[in-house]
Amino acid sequence: xxxxxxxxxxxxxxxxxxxxxxxxxxxxxxxxxxxxxxxxxxxxxxxxxxxxxxxxxxxxxxxxxxxxxxxxxxxxxxxxxxxxxxxxxxxxxxxxxxxxxxxxxxxxxxxxxxxxxxxxxxxxxxxxxxxxxxxxxxxxxxxxxxxxxxxxxxxxxxxxxxxxxxxxxxxxxxxxxxxxxxxxxxxxxxxxxxxxxxxxxxxxxxxxxxxxxxxxxxxxxxxxxxxxxxxxxxxxxxxxxxxxxxxxxxxxxxxxxxxxxxxxxxxxxxxxxxxxxxxxxxxxxxxxxxxxxxxxxxxxxxxxxxxxxxxxxxxxxxxxxxxxxxxxxxxxxxxxxxxxxxxxxxxxxxxxxxxxxxxxxxxxxxxxxxxxxxxxxxxxxx
Numbered sequence: 009x010x011x012x013x014x015x016x017x018x019x020x021x022x023x024x025x026x027x028x029x030x031x032x033x034x035x036x037x038x039x040x041x042x043x044x045x046x047x048x049x050x051x052x053x054x055x056x057x058x059x060x061x062x063x064x065x066x067x068x069x070x071x072x073x074x075x076x077x078x079x080x081x082x083x084x085x086x087x088x089x090x091x092x093x094x095x096x097x098x099x100x101x102x103x104x105x106x107x108x109x110x111x112x113x114x115x116x117x118x119x120x121x122x123x124x125x126x127x128x129x130x131x132x133x134x135x136x137x138x139x140x141x142x143x144x145x146x147x148x149x150x151x152x153x154x155x156x157x158x159x160x161x162x163x164x165x166x167x168x169x170x171x172x173x174x175x176x177x178x179x180x181x182x183x184x185x186x187x188x189x190x191x192x193x194x195x196x197x198x199x200x201x202x203x204x205x206x207x208x209x210x211x212x213x214x215x216x217x218x219x220x221x222x223x224x225x226x227x228x229x230x231x232x233x234x235x236x237x238x239x240x241x242x243x244x245x246x247x248x249x250x251x252x253x254x255x256x257x258x259x260x261x262x263x264x265x266x267x268x269x270x271x272x273x274x275x276x277x278x279x280x281x282x283x284x285x286x287x288x289x290x291x292x293x294x295x296x297x298x299x300x301x302x303x304x305x306x307x308x309x310x311x312x313x314x315x316x317x318x319x320x321x322x323x324x325x326x327x328x329x330x331x332x333x334x335x336x337x338x339x340x341x342x343x344x345x346x347x348x349x350x351x352x353x354x355x356x357x358x359x360x361x362x363x364x365x366x367x368x369x370x371x372x373x374x375x376x377x378x379x380x381x382x383x384x385x386x387x388x389x390x
Contacts, residue, residue, distance in 0.1 A: 019065070041275070120204060143157040
């Protein structure tokens with residue numbers, strides 16, 4: 009039985025600042041080592057799918073270029089990117105399904121972090137001997153549904169897509185329309201366990217990463233039989249110096265810690281120098297935190313230029329963020345709230361500079377921009 013995994017895309021542009029300003033949501037980095045695309049590849053591996061179809065609304069070309077240079081351990085499934093066109097999604101999908109040689113399609117909204125018991129779903133689908141099934145995914149012990157997975161044969165999927173083309177081509181949420189159409193026609197509904205986080209703001213992104221620390225058992229099967237390696241992965245192990253302190257954190261390859269790290273996620277090649285303190289923060293690849301600097305409730309984007317320089321891009325004694333959840337950014341209220349500060353890609357933070365909570369430091373901001381300023385107040389944008 010040949011299978012295809014299909015990811016529908018989010019219809020509205022998220023408030024994720026630099027994380028999606030020039031890249032697809034599928035490229036968003038998650039949990040120290042991965043991208044959202046890894047979750048979809050994991051699903052494809054776990055159901056033994058031969059192909060992945062990705063709908064992408066905003067950056068299809070950028071996603072294509074990214075995947076061309078993508079590194080993974082093992083054979084990467086064939087991936088097809090479908091640009092999401094307004095008013096033609098069901099017609100476009102119908103044409104793709106019609107030309108596919110697959111027997112079964114596993115469909116869900118995959119451009120958000122989404123993990124489920126996909127193997128169990130396939131098993132239930134086969135045991136029930138049905139043409140299609142809608143799987144309601146629940147997280148942990150809660151009674152809340154977090155997302156849906158649709159499994160359907162080629163013929164039944166084409167049938168429903170034909171009807172949707174006639175009646176609902178401009179549906180605001182296409183995947184939900186497809187699921188509801190099948191439920192209304194009496195297709196069986198089943199329950200499985202999983203995780204899903206809709207990323208609509210930097211705060212959502214922050215909370216999603218922290219979920220990997222809070223609920224590790226729910227992610228243990230994410231890469232259970234087919235470990236993945238994104239382009240982040242470049243070998244090496246994390247180094248934790250004598251006298252440093254690390255608690256309740258995820259540290260990726262080539263991280264070097266000489267300071268204090270707590271309840272945080274460090275991506276590859278991050279350096280935490282002696283006396284520095286990092287708490288409740290997400291530090292993306294290649295950032296170098298100087299001596300006695302402090303970061304609290306911070307999301308720090310990649311430092312792509314740091315590999316060329318051994319000097320910290322977070323200056324010694326700098327203070328970024330603080331332990332509060334009651335502030336929001338004055339200009340980007342829908343993106344930055346809950347006291348989380350976002351520092352953009354390739355920023356240089358001068359020594360001893362103090363940056364408050366819910367601040368936004370735009371990409372490539374350096375000492376020349378800050379000038380003689382020694383403090384950025386809560387909620388400000390630089």
